[in-house]
Amino acid sequence: MDDAPTSAETITWRPVVEADFPLLSDWLSRPHVHRYWHHDFTPDGVARDFGPGTRGDEAGEDLLVSVDGIPEALVQRSRIEDYAEDFRELSAIVDVPSGAVTIDYFVADSARTGRGLGTAIIRAIIADTWSSYPDCPAVIVPVVAGNTGSWRALEKSGFRRIGEGDMEPENPLDAPLHFVSRIDRPRSSA
Template sequence: MVGSVRFDPLSRRDFGLLRSWLSAPHVREWWRGAEPTADLVEQEYGPSVDGVDPARCFVINVAGERVGMVQCYRMADEPEWDALVGIPAAAGVDYLIGMPGRCGLGIGSSAIGAFTGLVFGLYDDVEAIVAVPQADNQASRRALERAGFELVEERDLESDDPSDAGVSAIYEFRR
């Protein structure tokens, strides 16, 4: 059984831990792209920490242990991605369990399920929450389904992001 789940706003003091999570083989398999150097983590997540980027990033804390990261954003704030995914009035979420020993224990589904309430609280104008893992990422898909997300469709999204290469599974959770 998963302990209590808390979401702590990501801060720069978390960047070293976040970098180690992004470098872990089980994460790199799906969060593709350049090697997550300290500079790259700052470039990618610093604007969110500073409130310049509208994405909101949080550390997943389970029973006092920091185990992963989750972020959310209004899909409308990313117009190209919003158009590709095609679900109106939605917020997007991305997540990872960075600690290899914490994968497969139900933490992902518990955290995602708990996070839906926080997302709807942050964005009262959205009607759905969207997650778009790779179709082959069975662990992520199971976590979403256990958290109450429903598969909308599988299709190739023509994105410049290496993490989106190939067929994606588009999931939604309605308000």
């Protein structure tokens, strides 16, 4: 049975708040999440990594994604140029136009992975990106090559692979090779 959201299910999101930190700590400690989101999931680590976003001290967004009101995933969204090191690494591999956005994401429940939920969330976030970031020409996402589920979800969401190259992996277990995918702003019909 496919656990992807049906047309009757609603995907929503909101900014992460401090009260979400225990939930994020739990999610980040899960093996399938920790494998590619190699964060410190202790209470202090979560507060250090996500606290600036809750206070508005971070350029990017941390979004808690829910399906029918039940928290299911985390998405981070930001302009690439707002993070100099990321911009440098990515622009050494592909052209990064001004205003381009990137996302990072995970589905919290391993039983919900590989069933279309991640693809549905990516599609919903990308659709929102075109209105939330009106000057964004494209969304560009680097994914460590070994994270097959992640780059396949991007492909199923309409992204196309535009390059590959070495970037610093989040988890030291990973090789530096990343696949870079892109989706462009749809042309208006006007």
